[in-house]
Amino acid sequence: MTQRTAQSRPTARPRPTDTYTALVNTELGRRIGRALGLPRPAPLRRHAPGAALADGPVLVLGETSVAEEVAQLLLRWGLDVRRHIGPEERLSGVVACFDAVSSPGDLQPTVLRLAGVQRQIAPSGRVITVLRDPEEARDPAVRAARRAVEGLTRSLGREMRAGATANGVVLQESLEAAAPGVAGVLRFLLSGRSAFVSGQFLAVDSVNGTLPEDWDRPLAGQVAVVTGAARGIGAAIARTLHRDGAQVIAVDVPPAGEALATVANEVGGTALQLDITAEDAGDRILEHAEQRHGRLDVVVHNAGITRDKLLANMDASRWSSVIAVNLEAQLHINRRLLASELFSQAPRIVSLASTSGIAGNRGQTNYAASKAGVMGMVAASAPELESRHGTINAVAPGFIETEMTAKMPMIAREVARRLNSLSQGGRPEDVAETVAFLASPAAGGTSGMTLRVCGQNLIGA
Amino acid sequence: MIIGGNRIPFARAHKAYAGASTQDMLTSALNGLVARFALQGEQLGAVAGGAVMKHPKNFNLVRESLLGTPLDPRTPAHDVQMACATGMEAIGSLADKIRLGRIDSAVGGGVDSISDAPIVVTDALRGILMEASRAKTPVQRLKALAKIRPGHLAPQAPGVDEPRTGMSMGEHMAVTAHQWGITRREQDELALASHQNLAAAWDRGFFDDLVTPFRHVAKDDNLRPDSTLERLGSLAPVFGKDLGEEATMTAANSTALTDGAATVLLGSEEFAESRDLPQLATFVDHELAATDFVDGAEGLLMAPTRAAARMLTRHGLTFDDFEYVEIHEAFASTVLAQMKAWEDEEFCREHLGLDGALGRIDRSRLNVDGSSLAAGHPFAATGGRIVASLAKRLHGKPGKLGFISVCAAGGQGITAILEGR
Numbered sequence: 001m002t003q004r005t006a007q008s009r010p011t012a013r014p015r016p017t018d019t020y021t022a023l024v025n026t027e028l029g030r031r032i033g034r035a036l037g038l039p040r041p042a043p044l045r046r047h048a049p050g051a052a053l054a055d056g057p058v059l060v061l062g063e064t065s066v067a068e069e070v071a072q073l074l075l076r077w078g079l080d081v082r083r084h085i086g087p088e089e090r091l092s093g094v095v096a097c098f099d100a101v102s103s104p105g106d107l108q109p110t111v112l113r114l115a116g117v118q119r120q121i122a123p124s125g126r127v128i129t130v131l132r133d134p135e136e137a138r139d140p141a142v143r144a145a146r147r148a149v150e151g152l153t154r155s156l157g158r159e160m161r162a163g164a165t166a167n168g169v170v171l172q173e174s175l176e177a178a179a180p181g182v183a184g185v186l187r188f189l190l191s192g193r194s195a196f197v198s199g200q201f202l203a204v205d206s207v208n209g210t211l212p213e214d215w216d217r218p219l220a221g222q223v224a225v226v227t228g229a230a231r232g233i234g235a236a237i238a239r240t241l242h243r244d245g246a247q248v249i250a251v252d253v254p255p256a257g258e259a260l261a262t263v264a265n266e267v268g269g270t271a272l273q274l275d276i277t278a279e280d281a282g283d284r285i286l287e288h289a290e291q292r293h294g295r296l297d298v299v300v301h302n303a304g305i306t307r308d309k310l311l312a313n314m315d316a317s318r319w320s321s322v323i324a325v326n327l328e329a330q331l332h333i334n335r336r337l338l339a340s341e342l343f344s345q346a347p348r349i350v351s352l353a354s355t356s357g358i359a360g361n362r363g364q365t366n367y368a369a370s371k372a373g374v375m376g377m378v379a380a381s382a383p384e385l386e387s388r389h390g391t392i393n394a395v396a397p398g399f400i401e402t403e404m405t406a407k408m409p410m411i412a413r414e415v416a417r418r419l420n421s422l423s424q425g426g427r428p429e430d431v432a433e434t435v436a437f438l439a440s441p442a443a444g445g446t447s448g449m450t451l452r453v454c455g456q457n458l459i460g461a
Numbered sequence: 462m463i464i465g466g467n468r469i470p471f472a473r474a475h476k477a478y479a480g481a482s483t484q485d486m487l488t489s490a491l492n493g494l495v496a497r498f499a500l501q502g503e504q505l506g507a508v509a510g511g512a513v514m515k516h517p518k519n520f521n522l523v524r525e526s527l528l529g530t531p532l533d534p535r536t537p538a539h540d541v542q543m544a545c546a547t548g549m550e551a552i553g554s555l556a557d558k559i560r561l562g563r564i565d566s567a568v569g570g571g572v573d574s575i576s577d578a579p580i581v582v583t584d585a586l587r588g589i590l591m592e593a594s595r596a597k598t599p600v601q602r603l604k605a606l607a608k609i610r611p612g613h614l615a616p617q618a619p620g621v622d623e624p625r626t627g628m629s630m631g632e633h634m635a636v637t638a639h640q641w642g643i644t645r646r647e648q649d650e651l652a653l654a655s656h657q658n659l660a661a662a663w664d665r666g667f668f669d670d671l672v673t674p675f676r677h678v679a680k681d682d683n684l685r686p687d688s689t690l691e692r693l694g695s696l697a698p699v700f701g702k703d704l705g706e707e708a709t710m711t712a713a714n715s716t717a718l719t720d721g722a723a724t725v726l727l728g729s730e731e732f733a734e735s736r737d738l739p740q741l742a743t744f745v746d747h748e749l750a751a752t753d754f755v756d757g758a759e760g761l762l763m764a765p766t767r768a769a770a771r772m773l774t775r776h777g778l779t780f781d782d783f784e785y786v787e788i789h790e791a792f793a794s795t796v797l798a799q800m801k802a803w804e805d806e807e808f809c810r811e812h813l814g815l816d817g818a819l820g821r822i823d824r825s826r827l828n829v830d831g832s833s834l835a836a837g838h839p840f841a842a843t844g845g846r847i848v849a850s851l852a853k854r855l856h857g858k859p860g861k862l863g864f865i866s867v868c869a870a871g872g873q874g875i876t877a878i879l880e881g882r
Contacts (some may be wrong), residue, residue: 271497
């Protein structure tokens with residue numbers, strides 16, 4: 001007679017439509033797939049609270065001070081850290097430090113050692129290269145060597161198999177490896193949180209940031225606003241921030257209120273029905289956060305709309321509504337937030353961009369313009385956030401399995417899925433993990449950048 | 462004290478919510494309230510409410526609805542029944558309990574669905590079926606069932622007629638309106654103002670934190686923002702037709718049958734403060750009254766005139782002391798007749814026991830965000846709608862007062878006073 005409570009009732013999430021990945025991971029499917037040379041998307045290792053950071057040994061390569069510091073750090077995290085490895089052992093990760101290269105010839109020793117262990121990298125293993133920021137090098141040979149590491153890393157990403165990834169950490173010229181931001185980025189890249197991030201570079205530019213007492217609850221005690229939280233990626237972000245310890249203020253337009261209430265109830269947060277394009281949207285967010293929580297630490301601008309048309313068929317309302325919701329609302333709300341005392345203690349802003357904004361997409365001039373605009377906004381806002389030890393970053397999802405992509409024509413969807421190094425679509429949770437990382441205190445050294453969560457998609461690479 | 466409210470949009474009967482039960486609707490309204498105020502896992506002092514149109518199987522409607530929400534299942538709940546004043550009575554008595562210190566928090570409200578109304582069999586058929594169920598042998602049972610005749614099988618829709626007069630509420634109101642000389646024009650004007658005020662409130666986002674959508678309905682669907690006096694004036698009367706030319710009550714100046722649910726969160730100051738919840742308004746007082754309507758001496762829907770007289774006298778207040786006045790628009794003529802009665806010296810002396818007229822209500826303060834003619838009137842949900850909206854109106858105006866009048870079937874009514882915080 002009684003209905004189950006909302007807490008124990010699983011909320012409707014898009015059904016997985018990737019039957020190919022399911023099939024190819026059966027015994028028969030594996031054999032057929034291998035015979036035909038088909039792509040073999042592997043189940044990815046994803047983060048769950050309490051999960052080990054790495055199951056097996058992590059090899060640290062490079063004879064630099066950064067390498068030494070990294071090895072010590074990983075030891076403190078209880079990892080099985082090696083500077084050498086036997087030929088039979090499976091590696092959970094390799095951190096290859098190229099931070100001291102000053103000419104292309106300096107790359108070779110570490111590259112060859114990396115080559116020697118590449119086949120030993122376990123499924124969902126990690127390769128992380130560490131380099132100094134090429135843009136800060138004036139000497140052509142130095143910059144050439146640094147840029148070379150980027151090319152190496154991206155190609156390695158393409159060569160990875162079975163859910164393994166390769167990413168880079170770009171350190172600002174004079175930054176010491178002991179900066180909290182370095183630890184934060186390394187841990188994110190090693191963990192299952194970065195499952196769908198490959199071929200990307202995370203910059204650490206400052207000594208800002210603090211490491212959590214509990215790495216499973218990095219947002220403990222914090223208050224986070226998520227716009228567009230009623231469904232899809234926004235709902236996943238709300239759930240992930242909540243799992244990481246944050247109190248969530250779930251925001252969406254009033255007509256989405258029923259789904260929004262369900263999400264808010266699931267994460268024990270509050271539902272705030274609000275049109276983010278309203279003149280007073282920023283004030284209402286601040287007012288709500290102040291009255292109900294007395295603080296505001298994180299704002300995730302996830303709300304976005306598409307009104308696709310070829311430019312020749314574009315009308316004023318399709319153009320202006322997309323620009324207003326996806327871009328102008330964020331600019332407007334950020335201005336209000338940054339004028340407020342409430343949002344001044346190492347605040348975090350994370351905006352949702354899109355690979356469409358990087359690569360362009362037919363029929364999406366308005367959407368791509370808004371999303372590229374977000375990247376510009378994020379880069380230009382970083383200094384102002386820096387002045388309050390805060391950060392602002394964007395996350396650009398690639399092909400993510402959502403209700404929206406489930407409605408794509410089958411062939412187009414199947415092609416879009418396989419066009420990346422992991423040969424599969426990401427999940428809303430993958431985007432949410434990256435958002436949650438950038439929102440965390442440990443990500444304090446990273447600001448003004450756009451991080452792609454695309455499995456190293458070919459588009460816009 | 463009123464912390465806030467949540468309702469689902471009100472929808473015209475047999476339309477958008479046709480497949481939803483009263484329990485579905487009340488559960489959804491409660492879920493939205495929980496989400497708005499982060500009450501997940503909270504054990505509240507009490508949840509009370511009810512429905513006028515209720516299946517016997519829903520004897521524990523509010524408790525069953527509560528069990529479908531993230532509220533702590535150890536929160537007690539009970540059903541209330543006072544016709545259209547159900548929501549007001551639930552909220553008022555919960556406020557009393559909080560003031561007494563018996564509980565620190567509560568949710569009051571109500572729900573109604575014409576689309577989920579119980580269909581009842583005839584008394585004759587019921588008698589036969591009961592006899593059959595008492596039968597001890599198959600033969601006895603067959604004998605009993607053999608008495609069923611085709612005429613017994615016609616279902617009986619729940620009546621809204623007054624059991625003691627056999628007259629519908631509209632017919633009763635038509636008599637009262639005629640007695641008070643309420644014109645067609647002023648009723649139509651009141652209806653138009655209701656639609657315009659409600660439309661304006663929706664447009665400026667007034668309901669953003671009072672309403673959570675349900676079943677893809679985001680807005681009260683009875684609302685006709687583009688209505689005009691001419692259009693309203695063209696409708697034929699539906700009640701009091703025996704008055705001929707003098708009939709004034711149409712489908713537009715009477716409330717439409719509507720489905721909906723509304724809830725209000727109440728709490729002590731300590732409860733609100735300890736959870737950083739808003740404090741919109743104080744629920745100062747409420748008063749129940751009834752009229753002697755059966756022999757026609759008094760109007761069926763005029764009980765609030767008595768309640769108001771007692772309540773205002775008790776507090777030494779007049780209508781001039783109220784910033785906002787909410788009179789439930791059962792019919793436009795109900796509002797107008799109540800106001801005329803309060804202005805009428807003779808009526809106030811003879812029927813309300815006052816020395817003179819209770820006073821005139823400034824029309825610019827009346828139903829400023831629309832009322833039942835525009836929003837619709839899911840009977841038991843109306844009290845929750847009015848209390849939450851008025852409390853929000855009064856928020857930020859400390860000391861300013863709001864007045865509520867809700868009439869009900871059976872010749873009953875409730876009035877209440879809210880004070881802004």
